[in-house]
Amino acid sequence: MSAADTTMSAEVDADAPPARPTAWQLLMNNTLAAAGFWIMAVIVALCILEPILPLPDPDVTSLAERLAPVFSEGHLLGTDHLGRDILARLFSGMRVSLVVGVTASVIAAFFGSLIGLIAGYARGRVDNILMRGIDMLMAFPYILLALAIVAALGPGLLNALYAIAVVNIPFFARNIRGITVGLAGREFVDAARLSGKGHISIVLTEILPNVLPVIVITMSTTVGWMILETAGLSFLGLGAQPPQADLGSMLGEGRSLLFTAPMVSIIPGVMVFIIVMSINLLGDGVRDALDPRLRAGALARPMAVTKIDRKAAPKSDDKSALVVTDLETSFEGTKGTTPAVKGISFSLDKGECLGLIGESGSGKSVTALSLLGLVASPPGIITGGTVAIDGQDVFGMREQEIVALRGRKVAYVFQDPLTTLHPLFTVGDQVVEAVQAHQKISKSDAWAKMLDLFRAVRIPDPEQRANAYPHEMSGGQRQRVGIAMALANDPEIIIADEPTTALDVTVQAEILALLQNLRKERGLALLFITHDFGVVAEICDRVAVMRFGEVVEAGDTMKVLSNPQHDYTKRLIACVPKPGQGRQFLDDVRKLAAETQNG
Amino acid sequence: MTGYILKRLLAAIPVLIGLSIIVFLIMALIPGDPAQAILGNFATPENIARVNRELGLDKSLPEQYFIWIFNVLQGDFGRSYILNRPVLDEILDRFGATLILAGTALVLCSIFGILAGIASAVRQFGWTDRLVTLVVLIGISLPSFFLGLLLILLFAVQWRVLPASGMFAVYGGGDLPDLLYHLILPAVTLAVVATGVVARLTRAAMLEVLRQDFVRTARAKGLDENTVIYKHALKAAMVSVVPVIGIQAGFVLGGAVYIETVFQWPGIGAMLVKAISTRDILLVQGGVLIVAAAYVFVNLLADVVQSLLDPRLKT
Numbered sequence: 001m002s003a004a005d006t007t008m009s010a011e012v013d014a015d016a017p018p019a020r021p022t023a024w025q026l027l028m029n030n031t032l033a034a035a036g037f038w039i040m041a042v043i044v045a046l047c048i049l050e051p052i053l054p055l056p057d058p059d060v061t062s063l064a065e066r067l068a069p070v071f072s073e074g075h076l077l078g079t080d081h082l083g084r085d086i087l088a089r090l091f092s093g094m095r096v097s098l099v100v101g102v103t104a105s106v107i108a109a110f111f112g113s114l115i116g117l118i119a120g121y122a123r124g125r126v127d128n129i130l131m132r133g134i135d136m137l138m139a140f141p142y143i144l145l146a147l148a149i150v151a152a153l154g155p156g157l158l159n160a161l162y163a164i165a166v167v168n169i170p171f172f173a174r175n176i177r178g179i180t181v182g183l184a185g186r187e188f189v190d191a192a193r194l195s196g197k198g199h200i201s202i203v204l205t206e207i208l209p210n211v212l213p214v215i216v217i218t219m220s221t222t223v224g225w226m227i228l229e230t231a232g233l234s235f236l237g238l239g240a241q242p243p244q245a246d247l248g249s250m251l252g253e254g255r256s257l258l259f260t261a262p263m264v265s266i267i268p269g270v271m272v273f274i275i276v277m278s279i280n281l282l283g284d285g286v287r288d289a290l291d292p293r294l295r296a297g298a299l300a301r302p303m304a305v306t307k308i309d310r311k312a313a314p315k316s317d318d319k320s321a322l323v324v325t326d327l328e329t330s331f332e333g334t335k336g337t338t339p340a341v342k343g344i345s346f347s348l349d350k351g352e353c354l355g356l357i358g359e360s361g362s363g364k365s366v367t368a369l370s371l372l373g374l375v376a377s378p379p380g381i382i383t384g385g386t387v388a389i390d391g392q393d394v395f396g397m398r399e400q401e402i403v404a405l406r407g408r409k410v411a412y413v414f415q416d417p418l419t420t421l422h423p424l425f426t427v428g429d430q431v432v433e434a435v436q437a438h439q440k441i442s443k444s445d446a447w448a449k450m451l452d453l454f455r456a457v458r459i460p461d462p463e464q465r466a467n468a469y470p471h472e473m474s475g476g477q478r479q480r481v482g483i484a485m486a487l488a489n490d491p492e493i494i495i496a497d498e499p500t501t502a503l504d505v506t507v508q509a510e511i512l513a514l515l516q517n518l519r520k521e522r523g524l525a526l527l528f529i530t531h532d533f534g535v536v537a538e539i540c541d542r543v544a545v546m547r548f549g550e551v552v553e554a555g556d557t558m559k560v561l562s563n564p565q566h567d568y569t570k571r572l573i574a575c576v577p578k579p580g581q582g583r584q585f586l587d588d589v590r591k592l593a594a595e596t597q598n599g
Numbered sequence: 600m601t602g603y604i605l606k607r608l609l610a611a612i613p614v615l616i617g618l619s620i621i622v623f624l625i626m627a628l629i630p631g632d633p634a635q636a637i638l639g640n641f642a643t644p645e646n647i648a649r650v651n652r653e654l655g656l657d658k659s660l661p662e663q664y665f666i667w668i669f670n671v672l673q674g675d676f677g678r679s680y681i682l683n684r685p686v687l688d689e690i691l692d693r694f695g696a697t698l699i700l701a702g703t704a705l706v707l708c709s710i711f712g713i714l715a716g717i718a719s720a721v722r723q724f725g726w727t728d729r730l731v732t733l734v735v736l737i738g739i740s741l742p743s744f745f746l747g748l749l750l751i752l753l754f755a756v757q758w759r760v761l762p763a764s765g766m767f768a769v770y771g772g773g774d775l776p777d778l779l780y781h782l783i784l785p786a787v788t789l790a791v792v793a794t795g796v797v798a799r800l801t802r803a804a805m806l807e808v809l810r811q812d813f814v815r816t817a818r819a820k821g822l823d824e825n826t827v828i829y830k831h832a833l834k835a836a837m838v839s840v841v842p843v844i845g846i847q848a849g850f851v852l853g854g855a856v857y858i859e860t861v862f863q864w865p866g867i868g869a870m871l872v873k874a875i876s877t878r879d880i881l882l883v884q885g886g887v888l889i890v891a892a893a894y895v896f897v898n899l900l901a902d903v904v905q906s907l908l909d910p911r912l913k914t
Contacts, residue, residue, distance in 0.1 A: 136617035141894045143853030144871075144887055148622060151875040151883040152629045228742055232857055235744050236872050251745060255861075262752055269745035277740035301723050301809045304824040374819055376810065400823075407821035414819075419812040424834050424909055434820040469910045485820065 026289035033285020039278035047095040058088040059243045067261045080250075080264050081257055089245055094271060096246035100161050101227030107165035108226070109219050112172020117211070119173070120180025121203055131177065134170045142167060143229065150238045157230075157246065160239035164229050168222055175218050179211045213290045220283035224276045231272050247272045305373035305402050307381045308395045314386055320347040321525050322371070322410075322493050327385035329363075329370045332378055340366045342549040343385065350492065353519060353526040355540030355557065357533060357572065363549035364529045368497045372406050389493070408438045410493045411486035416502040417478035421470040427481045428454075428466025434488040453484040457514060476507035483514065493525045500535065512539060534576040537561055545569045603906055603913050607899050618891045619671070623664050626884050676885035681877045686885040690867065694889065696766055697866035699778070700858065701851045703786040705897075708793035708851070709844050715794070716801020716840075721828060723806065731798060738795035743854055747788040747861035754784060764863040785862040789854050793847040800843045804836040811835070838909045845901025849894050 021029070028034050046053075056074075062083035070078045077086040119130040137145065149163035183189060184207065192206050233239040234248030235255075242249070247268040254265030306329075316325045329341040341363045348354045358364045369375045371387050372394065387394040389409055394402060406412075414420040422430055428450055435446040447466075454462035457480040470478055479499060486494055496515065500508040516539050519526050528540055536543050536557060544554040545566065553566040564570045571592045577585045642650075651657050655666055670677070676686035719731040755763035761784050767773050768781075808814065809832050817831040856868035863869065867886050874882040906912040 132617070136614070136621055139614050139618055139895060140621070140887075140891050141849035141853035143850075143856055144890055145621075147853075147856060147871055147875065148625050148883065148887045151871075151880065151887075152625045154878075155876065224740065231742060232744060235742075235857065236860055238872070238875055248742075251742075251748070255748060258748060258752065259756060262756075265745075265748055266752075269742065269748065272742050272745065273740055276742070277736065280736065280740050301720060301806050302814075304818065304827070369815075372819070374815055376815070403818075403821055403823060405821070406819055412816075412819040414812065414816060416812070420816045422813040422817065422831055422835070423911060424838070433822070433826075437821045471911050485816075488820075 023289045027285050030285045030288065032281045033288070036278040036281030036283075036285065039274065040282060043094065043275060043278070044098070046091065047098060050091045050095060053091070055088040055091060056085040058084060058092045058245070060084065067257070067264075070263055077267055078261075078263055080254065081261075086264065086267055089250060090247075090267060090271060093245045093247045093250050093268060094275070096157070096240065096244070097227055097231055097248065097272070098275065100157060100230045100246065101164075101223055104161050104165040104168070104226045104230060105219050105223040107161075108168035108222070109172050109215055111165075112169040112218075113176045113211070113215050115169065115173040116176025116178075117180050117203055117207065120177040121184050121199070121207065123181070123184070127177075130173070134173045137167070138170045138174075140167075143232070146229065146233065147238070150233060155238040155241065157234070157240040157244065160230050160233040163233070164226050167229075168226060171222060172215070172218055175214055176211055179214050180207055183207050183210055217287045217290055220279075220286040224279040224283060227279065228272070228276055247275075300378045302376040302378070305399050306370065306375040306377040308373070309381055309383060310395060311384045313384075313393065313396065316345075316347075316386065316388065318347050318388075319391065320349040321390065322348040322527070323386075323388040324367075324371070325386045325388070327367065327370055327387065328383045329366050329375060330381050330383050332381055337381065337383070339383070340549055341370060344544075344546070344549070344551045345385075346544050346551065346554065348493065348525045348527055350525050351519070351523045352542070353528060353540045355536035355543040356527060356529045356546060357531060357536055357543060358546035359531055359572075362546045364546050365497055366549075367546070368412075368495050368527065368529050371495065372410055372412075373402050374406075374412070404438075407434055407486075407491065408489045409491055410495060411489070411491040413479075413482050413486045413494060413496040413499045415498040417475070417482045418470060418502075421478060421481065423470055426467050426469055427473065427478075428468075431466075431481065431485050431488060434485045438489045449488075450484070453487055454480075456487065456518070457481075457484045459484070474507075475503050476510060479503060479507075479511050480514070483511075483518070487518065487522075490522070491524070493527065494519075495527045495529070497529045498531070499528075501530070501532075508535075515539065531572075532576070533561070533573050537576075545572065600907075600913070604903055607902050611895055611899055614895055615892060618895070619668055619888060620664065622884055622888050622891070623667060626880055627660060627663070629880065671885075671888070676888075677881035679874070679879050679882040681874070681879045682882070686882050689870065689882065690885055690889055693865055693867045693870050696864060697852070697855055697859070697868060697890070698893075699782065700785055700789065700864055700866060701848070701855050703782055704789035704793065704851045704854075705844070705848055707786060707790035708797050708847055711790070712794040712797025712844075713801050713837075713840060715798040717805060717828075717833065719798065719802040720805035720809070728802075731802070735795040735798050738791045741791070743788055743792055744857040744861050746791060747785070747858055750784050750788055751861070766865055785858045785864055788861075789851055789858045792854065793850055796850075797840065797843060797847060801836065801840050804839045805832060808832045808835045834908065838905060841901050841905045841908065842898075845898040848897040848901075852890050852894055852897075 027037070062079070064083065065075070065079050066081055066083040068075050068079040068083075070076075072078055075085050075087065077090065080086055080089070115130055115134065119127040140148075145167045146160075146163040149166060150159055153159035153162065189202060189206055192202050197205075230239055231246065231248030231251070234246050235252040237249070237252055240246040240249040242253075245253075250268035251265050251272070254261075254268065257264050312326070314325045316323050324347065325345050326343045327341055327345070328339065328343050330337040330339045344363075344367060346354060346356075356364045356367065366375060366380075370380075370382055373382070375382070382395060385395075389405065394405065397405075421427065425433075428447070431450040431453060432443065432446045435441070435449050436443075439446070441449070450466065451462045454466065459465050459477060459480050465473070465477070470481070473481070479502075482499070499515070500511050503511060512535065515526065515528075518524065526539075528536070530536060540557050542555065543557045543560050544551045545560070545568065546552070547568050553560060553564065553569045560569060561573060564573055574588055574592055648657075655663055658666070674687055676690070678684070679686050679689055682689055715731045715735070719728045722728050751763045754761040762768070762781050763784075766781050767777050772781075805828075809828070813835075814827060814832055817827045822831070855864075855866060856871060858864065859866045859869035860872050867890055871883060871886045873879075874886065
């Protein structure tokens with residue numbers, strides 16, 4: 001191939017969207033999983049090759065050579081109390097352990113998945129009976145049930161295998177049932193049913209292919225356990241019976257020689273450990289590759305303050321309470337950073353209300369959170385601009401200084417107080433905590449202050465309601481708590497991020513009136529984020545319209561409303577229904593939606 | 600609260616009935632003729648019939664179950680024919696030892712698992728996190744019976760600082776310090792796997808909670824990072840960790856079978872293993888039933904603790 005060809009193909013590759021890596025590639029990119037895979041590959045290869053390896057017969061005893069140490073001639077790993085070669089026994093034991101563990105896993109997967117599929121697809125009475133039975137099995141301590149089964153069937157490797165398989169059936173049944181229930185209600189299953197397919201055919205051709213990854217994941221994460229447990233039963237003398245040996249029974253036999261010849265038990269123990277560890281590594285890798293959502297704790301935890309990495313920190317002469325200059329916030333991903341806010345500027349002075357309006361995804365909430373570094377980071381990162389509060393650059397401060405500003409100078413009111421209030425603390429305690437975060441006062445003084453705040457936001461019967469948990473309150477009451485919390489330290493600026501969106505219309509009006517009154521009484525500056533021009537018209541002095549992370553139009557609310565310049569602003573305004581408009585409104589909006597899609 | 604506990608207690612009754620049916624059925628599945636097994640090869644048909652009648656084996660399975668469960672409820676678990684004493688007496692003698700061992704292990708795994716999980720989540724991707732992840736991986740891959748042997752080799756044989764077996768010293772022991780001295784190795788061994796599982800889940804729960812909206816609210820209030828993590832996030836994470844600890848109780852009670860055998864701890868686990876090899880079926884039946892019932896109650900306790908943490912669950 002010529003040099004020109006190579007460049008050509010390289011260019012083509014660069015233009016094409018990056019191909020989604022296959023599960024196999026993902027698995028091999030994971031160093032630990034790949035290590036687990038290769039160790040297992042070597043072990044399996046050794047097990048297969050065992051008959052042709054130049055090893056002595058593992059069952060031939062030779063009392064003259066008993067308890068030979070490791071590295072002795074002819075016995076690389078020494079001999080046991082009957083003079084049998086430990087290396088040979090290790091290989092055959094390893095083979096038995098692996099075969100038994102994998103077989104148990106296959107049996108458990110087969111019957112467990114069958115039960116799960118039937119229960120999840122049939123639902124109703126069948127589901128109830130099957131799953132109650134599974135619950136009963138799970139009510140036993142894991143190994144104890146296996147012991148009971150071995151007790152009934154009698155000690156022996158095959159019986160141990162059955163016992164381990166049975167106690168693992170519930171894990172498969174539960175997992176598979178959960179997925180099946182979700183799939184059985186989906187459209188493609190309905191379609192198959194309408195096309196006249198029988199139940200068995202639907203389960204086998206429509207549902208099974210979709211649950212297969214879950215079966216594989218459950219198998220890969222339980223097979224290590226099953227090998228451990230069969231080894232355990234053999235160790236107790238309830239599994240493999242002499243002269244047959246698996247790793248567990250070798251350990252069990254070696255135990256009596258622990259003080260004189262510890263290697264006899266250490267060697268098979270280490271082998272079990274290596275096998276199970278490599279299977280666990282591989283299993284975790286398989287799980288991550290097949291279903292990234294299951295990757296526990298894969299998401300990075302957000303830091304106290306958004307990561308700041310500014311290209312420029314522009315200064316402004318504006319002396320307003322809050323001045324935002326060329327703010328840029330992005331999200332870091334695996335394929336570079338995606339900007340969410342692209343250099344927006346605005347200012348807000350004492351006693352003023354600025355509306356920040358735009359559709360979801362326009363960057364308005366990210367803007368609001370960026371002001372005090374509250375964008376979750378990672379992935380959030382502030383890439384440029386300045387936020388000045390009383391002339392001080394927030395992004396130039398130390399972490400503790402930013403934290404000290406939060407709730408004291410600038411307070412937030414969030415959208416849905418059911419998720420934004422802590423579900424496990426009473427609302428009173430949460431507001432008291434906000435008071436005490438910035439004021440060194442006693443708990444009882446803070447409690448009294450909280451009650452005053454509750455009265456200010458017109459929560460009826462505050463002494464009683466303070467002891468309620470968020471879920472015990474109505475949406476409107478919860479938002480009043482959210483506002484009380486914001487007022488706790490008499491801030492100068494309140495940033496309200498869609499505070500009325502989660503509420504129904506009458507409550508919305510009450511909360512807006514409350515915010516408006518508080519603003520007038522306390523001379524607060526209010527940054528009001530919304531997607532609703534009706535709300536803006538009601539309370540905001542000025543408005544900035546955001547789209548795709550940029551401010552497309554800004555000015556006095558009345559001017560913008562009566563004479564919108566930007567096309568997008570016109571559309572947003574047209575989205576507010578007027579009384580008496582009737583069905584005409586829907587037609588108008590439909591037209592706008594078509595325009596938006598085209599333009 | 601009392602109402603909630605009462606409701607959970609009532610809900611435990613069908614579970615206990617289910618457990619007893621499964622234990623009964625497993626034992627009824629024993630292949631061969633128990634009378635033949637008891638009497639040996641030279642039994643006459645008349646004798647076999649007589650023993651069958653005495654054991655109630657000539658009746659139908661449901662009848663047999665009701666007779667058995669009726670006796671069990673009165674504390675009659677039958678007689679161990681190997682030990683030649685009532686099953687209940689033997690169980691009562693040994694149950695305390697198992698509870699001490701499993702209970703200590705459960706406490707250890709809760710403390711160290713939660714601490715390690717928090718440390719790991721807080722210093723995510725740092726050295727602490729990597730170390731905890733590695734230790735957890737080793738812990739859940741190492742057979743507990745093998746770990747027990749290794750610890751005996753190190754602490755009892757090599758360094759001679761801790762006893763290799765038993766619950767009390769043979770001569771002159773019997774007090775609390777002596778018990779604790781003997782408890783260290785078996786309890787630590789038993790706790791290792793459960794600690795790994797608890798640490799893993801605590802880490803995952805903490806990382807999940809730290810992304811929730813209410814944590815952002817805590818930050819927006821101006822709370823310092825320690826309060827955010829150790830008060831707001833931790834309390835929410837504990838709601839999902841507590842049931843996991845309840846499940847670990849099952850692994851610890853079951854795992855006691857190995858540990859009691861390795862350390863010759865005089866508990867129910869070691870008793871079960873011996874009873875299975877001697878085919879002392881009634882002893883196995885009674886032991887399994889009692890330990891399973893204990894597990895049901897530990898889970899009930901975990902439910903109650905969880906509802907104390909999370910007021911939303913009390914309804």
